Amino acid sequence: MESLIGLLVAAPLLGAAVLLCGGQRLNRTGHLLGTALAAVSFVVAAVLFFDMVGRDTDDRALHQHLWSWVPVNEFQADIAFQLDQLSMTFVLLITGVGTLIHLYSIGYMEHDERRRRFFGYLNLFLASMLVLVLADNFLLLYVGWEGVGLASYLLIGFWQHKKSAATAAKKAFVVNRVGDAGLAIAIFLMFTTFGTFAFGPVLDDVEASGASQATLTGIGLMLLLAACGKSAQVPLQSWLGDAMEGPTPVSALIHAATMVTAGVYLITRSGAIFNAAPDAQTVVVVVGAVTLLFGAIVGCAKDDIKKALAGSTMSQIGYMILAAGLGPIGYAFAIMHLVTHGFFKAGLFLGAGSVMHGMNEEVDMRKYGGLRKYMPVTFITFGLGYLAIIGFPGLSGFFSKDAIIEAAFAKGGTQGWILGVVTLLGAAITAYYMTRVMLLTFFGEKRWQPDAEGNMPHPHESPKTMVIPMVVLAFGSVFAGGLFKWGDAFVNWLEPVTQFEHGHPPLSVPVITGLTVVVLLIGVGAAWFQYGRAAIPVVAPRGSLLTRAARRDLLQDDFNHVVLVRGGEHLTRSLVYVDNKIVDGAVNGTAAFYGGLSGRLRRAQNGFARSYAVSMFGGAALLVAATLLMRAV
Amino acid sequence: MDPVNYLYLAALLFTIGAFGVLIRRNAIVVFMCIELMLNAANLTLVAFSRMHGNLDGQIMAFFVMVVAAAEVVVGLAIIVMLYRSRHSASVDDASLMKL
Numbered sequence: 001m002e003s004l005i006g007l008l009v010a011a012p013l014l015g016a017a018v019l020l021c022g023g024q025r026l027n028r029t030g031h032l033l034g035t036a037l038a039a040v041s042f043v044v045a046a047v048l049f050f051d052m053v054g055r056d057t058d059d060r061a062l063h064q065h066l067w068s069w070v071p072v073n074e075f076q077a078d079i080a081f082q083l084d085q086l087s088m089t090f091v092l093l094i095t096g097v098g099t100l101i102h103l104y105s106i107g108y109m110e111h112d113e114r115r116r117r118f119f120g121y122l123n124l125f126l127a128s129m130l131v132l133v134l135a136d137n138f139l140l141l142y143v144g145w146e147g148v149g150l151a152s153y154l155l156i157g158f159w160q161h162k163k164s165a166a167t168a169a170k171k172a173f174v175v176n177r178v179g180d181a182g183l184a185i186a187i188f189l190m191f192t193t194f195g196t197f198a199f200g201p202v203l204d205d206v207e208a209s210g211a212s213q214a215t216l217t218g219i220g221l222m223l224l225l226a227a228c229g230k231s232a233q234v235p236l237q238s239w240l241g242d243a244m245e246g247p248t249p250v251s252a253l254i255h256a257a258t259m260v261t262a263g264v265y266l267i268t269r270s271g272a273i274f275n276a277a278p279d280a281q282t283v284v285v286v287v288g289a290v291t292l293l294f295g296a297i298v299g300c301a302k303d304d305i306k307k308a309l310a311g312s313t314m315s316q317i318g319y320m321i322l323a324a325g326l327g328p329i330g331y332a333f334a335i336m337h338l339v340t341h342g343f344f345k346a347g348l349f350l351g352a353g354s355v356m357h358g359m360n361e362e363v364d365m366r367k368y369g370g371l372r373k374y375m376p377v378t379f380i381t382f383g384l385g386y387l388a389i390i391g392f393p394g395l396s397g398f399f400s401k402d403a404i405i406e407a408a409f410a411k412g413g414t415q416g417w418i419l420g421v422v423t424l425l426g427a428a429i430t431a432y433y434m435t436r437v438m439l440l441t442f443f444g445e446k447r448w449q450p451d452a453e454g455n456m457p458h459p460h461e462s463p464k465t466m467v468i469p470m471v472v473l474a475f476g477s478v479f480a481g482g483l484f485k486w487g488d489a490f491v492n493w494l495e496p497v498t499q500f501e502h503g504h505p506p507l508s509v510p511v512i513t514g515l516t517v518v519v520l521l522i523g524v525g526a527a528w529f530q531y532g533r534a535a536i537p538v539v540a541p542r543g544s545l546l547t548r549a550a551r552r553d554l555l556q557d558d559f560n561h562v563v564l565v566r567g568g569e570h571l572t573r574s575l576v577y578v579d580n581k582i583v584d585g586a587v588n589g590t591a592a593f594y595g596g597l598s599g600r601l602r603r604a605q606n607g608f609a610r611s612y613a614v615s616m617f618g619g620a621a622l623l624v625a626a627t628l629l630m631r632a633v
Numbered sequence: 634m635d636p637v638n639y640l641y642l643a644a645l646l647f648t649i650g651a652f653g654v655l656i657r658r659n660a661i662v663v664f665m666c667i668e669l670m671l672n673a674a675n676l677t678l679v680a681f682s683r684m685h686g687n688l689d690g691q692i693m694a695f696f697v698m699v700v701a702a703a704e705v706v707v708g709l710a711i712i713v714m715l716y717r718s719r720h721s722a723s724v725d726d727a728s729l730m731k732l
Contacts, residue, residue, distance in 0.1 A: 608725055
């Protein structure tokens with residue numbers, strides 16, 4: 001069984017290599033090959049999963065050592081994979097949702113002449129993400145981490161002829177780089193502290209390693225910085241909204257199965273370090289709480305359907321990071337929410353893509369309206385995803401989000417109350433903005449506008465390859481949470497890897513569940529009050545100060561521009577000044593000094609034999625004088 | 634006679650030769666002054682030979698004379714060629730080797 005693990009990565013990697021190097025002759029079949037290889041990976045994952053379930057709880061982790069990568073004395077880096085319950089969960093999500101998105105892209109990218117390349121990039125994305133979650137040491141994880149960054153850059157900027165897409169790709173790449181630096185520093189610290197960066201030796205016995213609290217906190221914070229970059233958490237969140245410039249399947253892939261989940265994986269995987277560094281954990285929780293409100297508020301104000309969903313992703317990932325920061329009472333719930341979120345967010349994005357497909361690529365929700373009659377399947381699948389994300393009782397988001405809210409209360413003390421209230425508030429805002437998206441898109445009057453060429457949109461249901469993935473994901477959105485919750489199956493499954501403690505919230509569980517439902521209804525009600533009853537203007541009204549700020553992503557770009565860009569420019573300018581005047585000055589000054597000196601010395605070379613003779617005689621006389629003087633002394 | 638007097642004479646001759654080289658422009662005169670300096674050196678060698686009572690210095694003087702004779706042949710040839718090409722035997726006119 002071990003030998004199959006490599007195949008998980010090899011299949012999409014092969015696909016990427018063949019599709020990207022194969023040239024034009026694969027144009028007609030490339031997309032099928034890419035999808036088939038993603039499906040192969042999923043089938044292998046399923047085989048491995050059933051094999052894993054068949055074994056004892058303590059005996060489930062598999063290990064495959066492929067080869068030694070950098071064997072240098074103490075420094076041993078291996079290409080080795082580890083498949084335990086946590087990795088398995090991610091592998092199934094990545095390959096499963098990934099395959100569905102491949103299938104969807106066949107229809108969505110049908111008229112794009114660079115479709116073969118697109119599938120090559122998608123396969124590369126899957127392969128990188130699989131390396132990330134299967135690695136058995138932090139260095140190999142870093143390889144996957146960077147691969148994901150590269151693939152996301154290529155895909156966000158896929159329509160590179162649009163300047164905005166090229167800029168968005170660059171922005172995502174640069175912001176991610178900040179996080180990557182954090183991960184690199186964390187790995188350096190691990191190596192100096194533990195002498196290795198393999199998961200086993202680093203994570204099994206953090207307490208006994210004798211590492212100081214400060215070091216562990218440092219490693220934890222650096223890991224958090226890395227997670228913030230990939231998972232779009234405050235303060236490295238600014239790339240996520242712009243990343244919507246990529247084709248919609250890419251957004252689905254980034255937001256559901258790959259990329260943004262990497263940060264949650266990293267924190268959960270490094271749980272042992274965070275457990276030993278409570279200060280770092282507190283920062284994780286704060287970042288999660290801030291981001292979950294930040295994303296939710298941004299999501300409320302956006303009129304671009306994909307950007308509204310992007311805000312929602314940020315917010316939901318905030319929930320996961322918060323749960324992961326709670327320690328053993330939260331890890332399992334973070335991953336559970338991640339998986340259910342993978343289903344409904346992928347479904348929502350694919351639904352959004354389907355709507356855009358039918359509406360001449362229009363993204364402004366104010367120009368939709370009344371689409372439920374024209375796109376019934378999209379409406380139903382999107383609607384189920386919507387009910388799941390707002391946590392409608394019985395659907396998957398309800399179980400996973402409710403668990404996180406309970407865990408937040410169970411943190412205890414004032415912190416517990418603050419976190420509990422924040423998560424409840426987040427749930428209310430989530431209900432509000434998702435209802436807004438739903439009402440603006442599928443209900444109300446038709447507010448369709450002709451596109452740039454003057455064609456009125458003729459909304460129609462999307463082709464089969466697009467509809468089938470949406471239906472499958474809708475099933476996941478409805479049933480996944482219940483399945484996971486049934487007999488605490490999911491928590492028991494992950495418990496050997498992430499540990500689990502039962503939290504004891506200060507309120508009883510039914511009260512919290514009741515509160516969740518109440519805030520949900522308040523959110524939905526508020527949205528209906530505002531967008532369901534009245535006619536919606538096609539041009540967005542000016543809005544309150546908060547609305548205007550939220551439309552500009554709560555001024556994140558302005559902040560970055562003023563603080564980082566301007567600050568950077570000033571720093572650069574002063575460094576250039578120092579370089580020009582002081583460093584270059586010293587070098588040029590030395591050169592000028594010797595140049596001038598030689599110019600003067602040159603005059604001695606006048607060609608007159610007698611003048612040379614004078615210097616010779618003078619020199620000889622000096623030598624004689626010196627000799628005599630030395631003898632006299 | 635005290636052999637030290639020969640050294641004084643040699644010093645005098647050398648000085649005359651040196652000043653000649655530095656002051657005169659005519660290549661032939663400069664050349665003769667160089668010969669004067671060489672012979673002043675020869676005189677000191679012979680004088681020291683006499684003072685120390687061995688023949689080393691005298692033998693050295695013979696060598697110097699032979700080398701000087703060879704140098705005269707070459708030097709005079711150069712001066713003749715220089716005069717033919719430039720119609721002047723002034724050393725200051727031959728100042729082309731400079732930057």
